Amino acid sequence: MNYLYLIIPIGFIFFMGIRIVRPTQRGLIERLGKYHNYAKPGFHWIIPIIDRLFLVNVTEQMVDAEPQEIITNDNLNAKVDAQVYFRVNSDEDSVKGSIYNVNNYKWQIVNLARTTLRNIIGTLTLKSANSERGKINAELYNTLLTETRSWGIEIVRTELKEIDPPKDVQETMNKVVKAENEKIAAIDSATAAETVADGVKRAKIKEAEGYKQSKILHAEGEAEAIKLVNEAADKYFVGNAQLLRKLEALEVSLGNNAKIVIPSGTELVNIVGEMAGIIPLAKKHKSD
Secondary structure, three states: OHHHHHHHHHHHHHHHOEEEEOOOEEEEEEEOOEEEEEEOOEEEEOOOOOEEEEEEEOOOEEEEOOOEEEEOOOOOEEEEEEEEEEEEOOOHHHHHHHHHOOOOHHHHHHHHHHHHHHHHHOOOOHHHHHHOHHHHHHHHHHHHHHHOHHHOEEEEEEEEEEEEOOHHHHHHHHHHHHHHHHHHHHHHHHHHHHHHHHHHHHHHHHHHHHHHHHHHHHHHHHHHHHHHHHHHHHHHOHHHHHHHHHHHHHHHHHHOOOOOOOOOOOOHHHHHHHHHOOOOOOOOOOOO
């Protein structure tokens, strides 16, 4: 029975000292206020009251930098919000750094991100801030990465959620964007119409050139045909035309009862032929 009084307190103290570290966690064991041991995932036992176990989440986490009003370089108020994704490295030195080198690293990251955003966006106009989100993200990431290195923290990425101007400024910007879009659409429509007109013009020019060329070829063909006809006429019909004129002259003479003296022994046909310019017929011999 006396042993029982001893076993119960010992068992109670043992159960009080049991600690389980999950795979997503790492732990630091302190003994009497001093660092004593590094706790990996699994079963651990600490001395109650004397030892303390501090658990650290080593998975990727996200903190919101919370929306804030920032005055841009062109004196406009912009509502800016961002998110920071990070994780505590799982090695012993990094876990110790997240506990001993910084007081509440989540809160510190949020405030550092807000301050960095004010410094970056304060040097930009509202328009450039909206158009250079990638640059702002990169500068925010690099600043946080450098400043949190001693905390045992790895900055995974930063996301700029919004850069919203005041309502009246936003309405004005929307009108400007709408006007620019309408202008671009009008220019595109005019360009398309000009392209169509230019195509029609080129088609008509080509059609006119084709018609002109066909006329030229047709005229050249007719000229060549006339030329051939003239050449043939010169070659084959000039002599016949002269003969025709002589015959016509003879016809007129005979029609006027002109007297013709025929030498003895001459064929009448040959006399007429000679008058008309025709070669005389060969005289037949009597023997024939």
